[in-house]
Amino acid sequence: MSIAAEVRNTAGMAKMKVTVIGGQGAWPTADAGCSGYLVEASGQRILMDPGWATFQGLLRLADPLEIDAVLVSHSHPDHCADLLPLLRSRALSEPAADPLPVYAPAGALDHLLASDAVGAVQRAADLRVVSDGSKVRMGEFDAAFAELPHHVTNLGVRLSAEGTSVSYTGDGGPDAAVVELAADADLHIAEATFAEPITGEDAGLLTDLATAVEQGAAAGARQVLLTHLWPGASYDEIVQERYGHSSPLVAVARAGMTWQAPA
DSSP states (O other), rough: OOHHHHHEEEEEOOOOOEEEEBBBBSOOSSSSBBEEEEEEEOOOEEEEETTTTOHHHTOOOOOOOOOOOOEEESSSSHHTTTTHHHHHHHHHTOOOOOOOOEEEEETTTTHHTTTOOHHHHHTEEEEEEEEEEEEEEEEEEEEEEEEEEESSSSSEEEEEETOOOOOOOSOOSHHHHHHHTTTTSEEEEEEBSSSSSOOOGGGGTOOOOHHHHHHHHHOOOOOOEEEETTTTTHHHHHHHHHHTOOOOEEEOTTTTTTEEEEO
C-alpha cells in the first residue's frame, strides 16, 4: 500500500487519529506552523507541542474548550509558544474553562507563562511536571516519557490508547532511547530537521532524515512521519527516491495531514 494511501484524511473512523497542525522546524512558513499535533481517541483530544503559528490550525480542528490535555516536549518556542493563545481562549471565555492539564519538563514553561500579564491566563494551566521515565494515565490514554538529547531538556512521549501506540520525539539527537520509545509503534513521529548529515553544534542534539528513518526501522515502527522540517528544504523527492518502497512506510509531515490507526 502506498504512503499516500496510508497517511490520509479518514475523518469519521473510530480508531486513534493524529492530525499534523504544523510540522515546520525553527520558524513557521506561509503555509504551515511549527510543531503541533492533535491526537484523538475515545472522544479525547490531546495536543502535542503547540508551537509557533499552530493555534489557528488547531481552531480548524477543535474548539479550544474541548482540548483535554497538552504535552510539551521542551521550552523552545517553536514547540510551545502557541500555548498562550490556547490558554487565553479558555481563560477569557464565558464562563472560563477549567484549568487545562499541561505536562512539561520542570521549568520549561516558566518564562512563557510569565510573559503574559493576565493572571487568569497563568491560572488557566494546571502544570504537571514530567521527567525521564514518567508514566501518566490521561483518561483512556497512557503516556510514557523519555528524555532525548537536545540543547535543553527534551522529553519524547509515547501515547497509547485503543490498542494503538504513537511515539513522538519532540527534538532529539540519535539515541537508544528513541528506539525504545518507538518500539513496535503504529506511528513514529520523528524530528528530522536536516535532509543531510548534521555537523557543528547541532550534531548529536538534532536528527537528520536518514538517521530518523533508521531509528524508526530499528524500533520496528510500522510508519515513520518525518517532521520539524527545515523551512524551504525539499524532503519529498529524497523520501520518494530512498524510501518509496521501504519498510517501514515513510512520509513527510504536512499541515492538515491525518493518520488513522488501522481498523
